[in-house]
Amino acid sequence: QSALTQPPSASGSPGQSVTISCSGTSRDVGAYDFVSWYQQHPGRAPKLMIYEVTKRPSGVPDRFSGSKSGNTASLTVSGLQAGDEADYYCTSSGGINTWVFGGGTKLTVL
């Protein structure tokens, strides 16, 4: 159950796009199309932004998109806004009814 690897930080200017990577192994990210992404503002609970690699829950802007290639998943935030500044976490199934999280990426809007 090793953590997935995310860059500790990412940044972009308002209106720009930024992509956050999430690297795993053939036993987690590469094995299942069950990668999800969460946004967490300071002092708040996480919020589901992307599930099953590419799908958005209702209410999540289409500026947020997900993808996967091999053992690496990615979250892209387009048209950056000040409110997007938060910590972002990926997670993947690590086997039946187990999950593994990434270490988190702090997104700064410059």
Place this chain on the structure above:
Amino acid sequence: ELQLVESGGGLAQPGGSLRLSCAASGFTLSSYEMNWVRQAPGKGLEWVSHIDNSGRTINYADSVKGRFTISRDKAKDTLYLQMNSLRGEDTAVYYCARDGGRDGYHWAFDTWGQGTLVTVSS
């Protein structure tokens, strides 16, 4: 509005025990598979445990296996986490999180509580 509310956190001594509870409003908790996820101060999220609807299929992270027990009470519609043999590294905010599979959000946590802080210190 869907809501989860955790309770039971607080200060415990190393080697001690605490029991966390999680109650729902806006939906029937017993209809969903549920999880506990924790976050140490200033650190990332860590999945802790999962329980299915029946309470018969249970999984734990290696870091808590043998010390923590997840359970649910259908009559009280409540989720629990019994934490024994607590260690300093168990200090964290503990969130209960709903598994969204029943509503199509497969293998994702679609609803989270606000968290309850557990501090393990002498």
